[in-house]
Amino acid sequence: MAAINERANGFPAEAGSERYLRIEGVRKEFDGFVAVDDVSLDIRKGEIFALLGGSGSGKSTLLRCLAGFERPTKGKIVLDGEVMNDLPPYERPINMMFQSYALFPHMTVEQNIAFGLKQDGLAKDAIRKRVGEMLEMVQLEKLAKRKPHQLSGGQQQRVALARSLAKGPKLLLLDEPMGALDKKLRSRMQLELVNIIETSGVTCVMVTHDQEEAMTMATRIALMDQGWIQQVGTPDEIYEQPGNRFAAGFIGSVNLVEATIDEDEPDYVTLRTPAFDAPIHIGHGITGFEGQQVSFALRPEKLGIGKAEPEQPHNKAHGTIEDIAYFGSHSVYHVRLPSGIKLMANFTNQQRWASEGMTWGDQVWLWWGDNDGVVLTS
Amino acid sequence: MNARALKRFVPGGRWAVIAVPFLWLLLFFAIPFLIVLKISFSRLAIAMPPYTPIVEYVDKALTLRLNLGNYVALFTDSQYVVAYLSSIKIAAVSTLLCLLIGYPMAYFIARMKPSTRNIALMAVVLPSWISFLLRVYAWVGILDANGILNRALMGLGVIDAPLRILYTPLAAYIGIVYCYLPFMVLPLYANLVKLDLRLLEAAYDLGAKPWQAFLRITLPLSRAGIVAGCMLVMIPAVGEFVIPEMLGGPDTLMIGRVLWGEFFNNRDWPAASAVAIVMLLLLMVPILVFNRYQQKEMEGRLT
Amino acid sequence: MNPTFGQRLLRWTVLALGYAFLYLPIVLLIVYSFNASRLATVWAGFSTKWYGELLRDRQILEAAWVSLRIAFWTATAATVIGTLGAMVMTRFHRFPGKTMFGALITAPLVMPEVIIGLSILLMLVSVGAAMGIPSKGMVAIWIAHVTLTVSFVTVVVSSRLQELDKSLEEAAMDLGANRLKVFFLITLPIIAPALVSGWLLAFTLSLDDVVIASFVAGPDSTTLPIKVFSSVRLGVSPKINALATLMIMAVSIAAIVGWWLMYREDRRRQLDMQLALQENG
Numbered sequence: 035m036a037a038i039n040e041r042a043n044g045f046p047a048e049a050g051s052e053r054y055l056r057i058e059g060v061r062k063e064f065d066g067f068v069a070v071d072d073v074s075l076d077i078r079k080g081e082i083f084a085l086l087g088g089s090g091s092g093k094s095t096l097l098r099c100l101a102g103f104e105r106p107t108k109g110k111i112v113l114d115g116e117v118m119n120d121l122p123p124y125e126r127p128i129n130m131m132f133q134s135y136a137l138f139p140h141m142t143v144e145q146n147i148a149f150g151l152k153q154d155g156l157a158k159d160a161i162r163k164r165v166g167e168m169l170e171m172v173q174l175e176k177l178a179k180r181k182p183h184q185l186s187g188g189q190q191q192r193v194a195l196a197r198s199l200a201k202g203p204k205l206l207l208l209d210e211p212m213g214a215l216d217k218k219l220r221s222r223m224q225l226e227l228v229n230i231i232e233t234s235g236v237t238c239v240m241v242t243h244d245q246e247e248a249m250t251m252a253t254r255i256a257l258m259d260q261g262w263i264q265q266v267g268t269p270d271e272i273y274e275q276p277g278n279r280f281a282a283g284f285i286g287s288v289n290l291v292e293a294t295i296d297e298d299e300p301d302y303v304t305l306r307t308p309a310f311d312a313p314i315h316i317g318h319g320i321t322g323f324e325g326q327q328v329s330f331a332l333r334p335e336k337l338g339i340g341k342a343e344p345e346q347p348h349n350k351a352h353g354t355i356e357d358i359a360y361f362g363s364h365s366v367y368h369v370r371l372p373s374g375i376k377l378m379a380n381f382t383n384q385q386r387w388a389s390e391g392m393t394w395g396d397q398v399w400l401w402w403g404d405n406d407g408v409v410l411t412s
Numbered sequence: 413m414n415a416r417a418l419k420r421f422v423p424g425g426r427w428a429v430i431a432v433p434f435l436w437l438l439l440f441f442a443i444p445f446l447i448v449l450k451i452s453f454s455r456l457a458i459a460m461p462p463y464t465p466i467v468e469y470v471d472k473a474l475t476l477r478l479n480l481g482n483y484v485a486l487f488t489d490s491q492y493v494v495a496y497l498s499s500i501k502i503a504a505v506s507t508l509l510c511l512l513i514g515y516p517m518a519y520f521i522a523r524m525k526p527s528t529r530n531i532a533l534m535a536v537v538l539p540s541w542i543s544f545l546l547r548v549y550a551w552v553g554i555l556d557a558n559g560i561l562n563r564a565l566m567g568l569g570v571i572d573a574p575l576r577i578l579y580t581p582l583a584a585y586i587g588i589v590y591c592y593l594p595f596m597v598l599p600l601y602a603n604l605v606k607l608d609l610r611l612l613e614a615a616y617d618l619g620a621k622p623w624q625a626f627l628r629i630t631l632p633l634s635r636a637g638i639v640a641g642c643m644l645v646m647i648p649a650v651g652e653f654v655i656p657e658m659l660g661g662p663d664t665l666m667i668g669r670v671l672w673g674e675f676f677n678n679r680d681w682p683a684a685s686a687v688a689i690v691m692l693l694l695l696m697v698p699i700l701v702f703n704r705y706q707q708k709e710m711e712g713r714l715t
Numbered sequence: 716m717n718p719t720f721g722q723r724l725l726r727w728t729v730l731a732l733g734y735a736f737l738y739l740p741i742v743l744l745i746v747y748s749f750n751a752s753r754l755a756t757v758w759a760g761f762s763t764k765w766y767g768e769l770l771r772d773r774q775i776l777e778a779a780w781v782s783l784r785i786a787f788w789t790a791t792a793a794t795v796i797g798t799l800g801a802m803v804m805t806r807f808h809r810f811p812g813k814t815m816f817g818a819l820i821t822a823p824l825v826m827p828e829v830i831i832g833l834s835i836l837l838m839l840v841s842v843g844a845a846m847g848i849p850s851k852g853m854v855a856i857w858i859a860h861v862t863l864t865v866s867f868v869t870v871v872v873s874s875r876l877q878e879l880d881k882s883l884e885e886a887a888m889d890l891g892a893n894r895l896k897v898f899f900l901i902t903l904p905i906i907a908p909a910l911v912s913g914w915l916l917a918f919t920l921s922l923d924d925v926v927i928a929s930f931v932a933g934p935d936s937t938t939l940p941i942k943v944f945s946s947v948r949l950g951v952s953p954k955i956n957a958l959a960t961l962m963i964m965a966v967s968i969a970a971i972v973g974w975w976l977m978y979r980e981d982r983r984r985q986l987d988m989q990l991a992l993q994e995n996g
Contacts, residue, residue, distance in 0.1 A: 103885055123888040136886035140904045153891030184987040197890070425895060430807065430816065433800035433865065437819040440862040444834035447841050461840050517733040520726045532730070534974065539737050541966045543923045545940050546959040549947045550740035553747065560743060593737065622722070643825060651827020653926055658947065668829045675833065675930075685837065688830050695827075702825055707817040710804045710873040 054079035054237055055100075055205060060109035062095050069095040071261035072109070077254075082231060082238045084252035086245060086284075092261040094209065097241045101130045101207055114204055124153070130207040133214065135194040137182040143169075143193050144178045150201045168196040171230060188219050195227065199234055206231065208240035212247055224250050245285045249273070257281050273333075278412040282331040287366075289332040289377045298324050303409070304348075305330060309375040315348040317404030322411060329410040336406035337379035339367055341392070344401040351377065351400045355392060367392065369400060445692070452685035453478040463682050482686035492670065492687070496694065499667040502581065502656075503649035506588040507596075510645050511638065513589065514596035518637075519630075521597075522604035533601060540594045548587050548658050555583050555659070579661030587655040592648075596641040603637025604630075636705060643702035647695055667691055741963060748956035765957040772954065775942055782922055782939040785853060789860040790918035794910055796861065797868025797917070802898075804869065805876040823866040832930035835859045839931065851933035859931050860921040867920065868913035875909035876902075 055077040062070040070092040077083045085093040098104040100111060102123035111118040118126055129150070137146050147168050151161045169175045172192035182190055191214070198206060211227060212220045228251050231238050242248050248255050249269040257264040257272060257280070264284075265277040276282035282290060293307035293314060303322070305314040307330065314330055322328065344350050356376065357368035364382045371377065379400055381392075392398060454463040468475045486492045521532045539547065554560045555578040562574040577583050607630060615625040653668035660666070667687065674684040748766070752759030769775065800820050807813070823831070835858065839850035848854055879902070887897045903910075925940035932941055946952050 101885075101889060103888075122893070123885070124891045124893050128889075130886070130889045132882045132886055134880060134882050136880065136882040138883060138887070138901060149887070149892075150890035153896070181987070183984055184991050186991045189991070201890070426807065429799050430803050430810070433796050433803065433869075434812075434816055434819065436796055437823070437862065437865065440835060440838065440858055441823060441831075442819060444838035447837045448830075448834045451837055451841075513733060513736070516729045520730055523726075531974070534970065535734060536737065538966070538970055539741060541919050541970070542741060542963050543940070543943075543959070545923060545925055545943055545947075546744065546955070546962065547740055549943075549955060549959070550744045552947065554740060554743060590736070590740070647825035648827050651829050653829050654944070668827060671829045671833065681837070684833060688833050691827065691830060695825075699822060699825060703818050703821045706821040706824065706870075707804075707814075710801075710817070710821075710870065710877075 051079035052076065054114060055239070056110070056112040057096070057100075058110045058112065060096065060099060060106045060111065062092075062099060062104060063107045068261050070099065070106070073258075073261075073263055074109075075256060075263070075266065077237065077239065079237050080235055081253045082228065082240065082251060084248040084255045085239065085241045085258055086243070086248040086255050087258035088243055088284075090260065091258040093241045093243075093258045096258075097130075097207055097209060097239065100205070100239060101128060102126050127201075127204040128207060129198040129201060129203040129205075130209060131194045131198045131211060133210040135182075135190050135214070137190055137193055137197075139182050142179050142181055143174065143185070146182070146193060147197045147200050150197065154201065164200060168200050171199070171234075172196045187215055188223060191215065191223065195230065199230075199236065202234075203236065206236045206238045208238065210242055211240060212242070212244065220247075221250075227251065249285070257284060259284075274408070276331060276408060276410065279329050279331075279410055282329075282408065282410060287334050287378055289334065289337075291330050291332075291375060293328055293330045295322050295324050295326045295328060298322055302404075305409070309371060309373045310351040311372075312350050313348045314407070315404055316407070316409060320409050322409070326411070330407055331410055332377075332402060332407040334366060334378040335380040336402050337377065338401045339369070339379040339381055339392070339398055341396070341398055343399050346401065349402050349404065349406075353377070353398065353400070355394055355396045355398055358392075358394065367398070369398060448685045448688050451682055452482055452689050453480070454682040454685075455479045455481065456680045456682055461681070462679055479682065482683050483690075485683070486686055486690055491665075495665040495667050495670045496690070498665040499650045499652075500694070502584060502588070502664075502666060503646045503652075506585055506592065506649055507642050507646040509585065509589045510593055510596040511642060514593055514641065515600055515638070518597045518600035518604055522601055522607070529605075536597050537594050540591075544591055545654065547591060548655055551583065551587055551590065551659055552578065555586070578659065581660055581664045584656045584660035584664045584666075587659040588649050588652060591655065592645045595644045599640035599644060600634065600637045603634050603640075607633055639701065640705050640709075643698055643705070647698050647702065650695060651691055744956055744959045745963060748953060748960040750953060750956075765953040766961075769954045769957045769961075774937075775939070775954075775958070778937045778939040778942040781853065781936055785856050785860060785938065786918045786921040788857055789864060789921040790914045792857070792861045793864040793868050793917040794914045797865045797913055798872050798910060800865065800869040801872035801876055805873045820866055820869050823863060824870070828863070828924070828926040831863055832859065832927035835862065835927070836930040849933070851931055851936070853933075853936045855931040855933075856928050856936060856938065859927045860917075860924060863924070863927060864917035864920045867916050871913040871916060872906065872909050875906045879905060 053076045055075075057073055057075040057077075060070055060073050061068070073092075073096060075083075085096060087093045095104060099106050100118075102118070102121060106119065113127065118128075138149065141149070144165055147165045148161050151164055156164070165178075166175075169178055172195060174189060174192055174196070177185065177189060182193070185193065191211070212224060215223060224247060240248075240251065252269065254266065254268055255272055256266045259280055265272055265281045267275070272281060273285055276285070276288075279290065282288045291307050291309040293305035293309075295303060296306045296313060297304040298320075300319045302318065303316040303320050305316070305328065307314060338344070343352070351369075351371055353369040353371035355367055356370040359366040359368070362383070364380050367379045367381060369377050369379060377400055450466060451463055453466055456462060457464045464477070464479070466477055468477060517536065521529060521536070524532055552559075556562070557574040557576065557578065559578070561577070562571075565571045566574065577586075611629055611633075612625050615629055616622075620628065650666075651668045651671075652666060653672050656664045656666040656669055657672075671684050671687045671691070674680045674687060747758075749761050749763060750758055751762035751764070803813075803816065804820065835855070836850060839848055839855055839858075843850045843855075848858070883901055883905070884897050887901045888894070892900060923940060925938075925944045928938045928941055929944075932938060943955055943958070946955055
């Protein structure tokens with residue numbers, strides 16, 4: 035448990051490959067506007083690390099600082115023990131895959147991939163061999179002589195990936211890797227991309243605004259908002275254990291109610307809230323005090339929904355179905371409680387036509403377990 | 413190409429890139445104005461060069477001889493004043509005519525399909541690739557008393573006697589509008605082609621008639637293009653020489669001709685310089701307006 | 716919203732009149748170059764004698780040669796300097812003096828030619844000797860023409876540079892190319908068509924200039940426009956019509972060739988993209 039918490043803070047106990055890329059107190063200002071606000075992160079060798087956030091969160095600026103296109107106003111960037119700050123982009127062992135792919139239109143696929151190798155002054159044979167390996171890796175051997183405008187979007191992406199891995203960089207940067215693809219292609223390419231990156235073993239930092247993408251592809255995620263880090267952790271940590279309201283609300287859907295701590299015991303906590311009649315019972319202790327105002331976060335899939343009242347004396351609520359969103363595989367019921375609050379509950383349509391005849395206007399009960407929700411103090 | 417050797421240029425490379433165009437224009441565009449200013453305070457002399465020096469250093473005494481005679485003449489001699497005013501008038505009217513003809517053309521070309529658009533635009537620009545001198549010359553033949561225009565009009569019975577157009581100010585107007593029309597159409601087109609047609613669709617949807625949408629939406633949004641086009645026509649037109657010389661008569665007083673006359677006929681370099689300086693001052697404000705627009709356009713701040 | 720019939724009629728009328736206005740004089744120039752009569756206003760039968768006279772006129776031919784040489788070197792120098800200027804305007808962010816730089820770059824676009832001509836002549840007379848440049852002659856004309864045309868090249872090239880995706884240049888740097896290499900390996904090849912446009916524009920402006928050249932031309936550096944101007948001041952001369960027609964033909968052929976090349980390139984790209992879409996890799 036302690037180890038998980040340590041990793042969540044981004045400052046693990048062991049040194050060496052644990053702190054392969056160190057971002058130390060990096061701050062970037064543009065004309066008084068603070069884009070990146072004293073960010074510190076430790077990224078492990080070989081992991082795929084996602085910077086997740088909306089527009090203006092500072093994630094792209096931070097990525098560009100890593101690449102060398104922006105100079106941090108303050109702070110250090112250290113890769114494998116070497117300070118990067120003063121190095122121009124063309125001297126860093128870092129390569130980037132751009133959102134628009136930025137394939138050179140006047141060069142063929144081969145020449146695009148070979149470009150970086152030529153800049154290093156490799157011998158022609160070595161270049162040809164390496165380009166061949168790269169083409170094999172992304173399965174585009176047959177398209178080597180084509181020019182970018184003769185390729186489809188997915189093919190262009192693979193060329194961009196091959197080009198950025200050709201030099202075997204210590205750090206690979208991905209800028210909204212799936213941004214230019216349509217939805218169907220996206221899911222397939224996400225897994226393919228992760229495979230290729232993991233096979234090559236390169237450390238990877240990616241930037242995205244798509245939480246699904248981050249959750250699917252990354253080993254760890256840093257949630258960013260307005261220039262600073264809200265939370266760092268593995269995808270399931272962030273989802274199940276959001277650190278604050280922002281984190282809870284950003285990823286997936288969440289029911290969020292305001293409550294007051296009623297009983298604060300070492301092994302359980304009770305919350306009282308105007309939203310529900312019954313109290314909320316948490317099955318473990320938290321750091322807090324009686325009377326403290328907190329938020330209670332409950333994911334829709336953790337709620338049970340049905341017409342009969344559950345037997346438990348707490349962790350339940352009763353209301354009217356106001357909306358039903360049907361997604362085929364599951365439905366989301368929006369239930370209005372007498373207190374005015376609306377709760378969302380997922381119902382998996384495991385059996386055909388199985389939703390128990392629950393429809394608009396029906397009175398239903400919602401319930402959840404002692405450890406299904408998260409108490410948030412910020 | 414030895415990258416290592418060239419690397420030495422790179423840190424200072426930025427300044428080298430800036431320096432080359434900057435120094436050239438400073439030396440051959442900006443500084444010459446200072447020299448013109450200096451000579452405008454000089455006096456005509458039978459010497460080589462044909463003007464008197466401004467600064468004299470005799471017996472350890474430094475004397476500054478600024479001759480204001482040229483400027484005094486400009487402001488007192490009615491011929492000069494009339495020429496300046498006439499130039500501005502002719503340039504302004506020509507600009508207006510160019511705008512009236514050029515705006516509709518630019519508008520309709522911008523609304524064509526992309527494939528035809530490029531051809532249409534090229535067709536507007538193509539005449540200006542042919543010598544401007546020769547095109548003005550063509551109008552001499554057209555506007556002459558025995559020229560095409562008169563012969564056609566007389567042949568159709570519209571008039572009895574030939575119209576005297578050539579060697580009158582009217583001919584100069586026609587010439588200026590003809591030669592400068594592409595300079596009006598191009599910036600207008602560049603602006604109008606970026607107009608989002610969905611804005612107009614929204615207007616129609618909300619009940620606006622086409623002419624209302626034009627006045628309230630298209631016209632205001634094309635303001636930058638209008639300004640650029642007008643400046644591109646008016647400023648050089650004020651100083652025009654060839655057109656009024658070839659098409660206009662003795663009545664067509666333009667300051668460009670005055671400058672030319674002072675320099676080539678009178679060989680009075682100081683007087684010509686003074687004429688140039690006053691012309692520059694007159695045009696300073698429009699030039700600065702154009703300058704600001706053009707810089708923004710080139711830096712990409714205008715969309 | 717599809718244009719109504721009335722709107723379409725208006726559109727085509729306006730354009731027809733506009734184009735007629737632009738092209739009628741040119742057509743007439745051509746027609747009268749074949750006029751047997753000296754009086755360009757009276758048609759006296761078809762003849763090509765003026766072309767013969769033109770080609771026998773040594774002064775005009777020499778002047779043409781002078782003009783072509785000056786125009787070539789003007790265009791080349793203006794393209795180099797103008798491209799550097801365009802790079803500064805579009806790629807260099809704020810440095811002390813950028814506003815002044817911008818003013819210097821844009822002012823020649825609208826400056827009356829009499830002012831440019833006079834000022835450069837006076838400049839060369841005053842300090843030209845110190846710099847080793849004669850105040851009149853081909854070098855002087857070259858200097859004046861470059862000064863005139865640099866701004867035009869800058870406008871054309873910076874327009875293209877703006878459209879250029881900056882991430883292409885960043886990608887090149889990311890892959891190990893320093894700024895100089897990025898310019899020569901990536902930027903230049905991609906904006907090459909704009910450089911050609913700029914070169915042609917500067918060439919035409921130089922070839923056509925009579926005012927500036929008059930100020931700085933020497934006795935053995937008479938340019939074609941100067942020659943033409945002095946001819947036509949004395950009245951209409953069909954030899955000039957013949958010259959005009961030849962120039963028109965040259966320009967038209969160049970325009971058609973250029974347009975055809977662009978069209979072919981465009982078609983090929985479209986086919987390529989369709990092919991890629993069909994394969995849907």
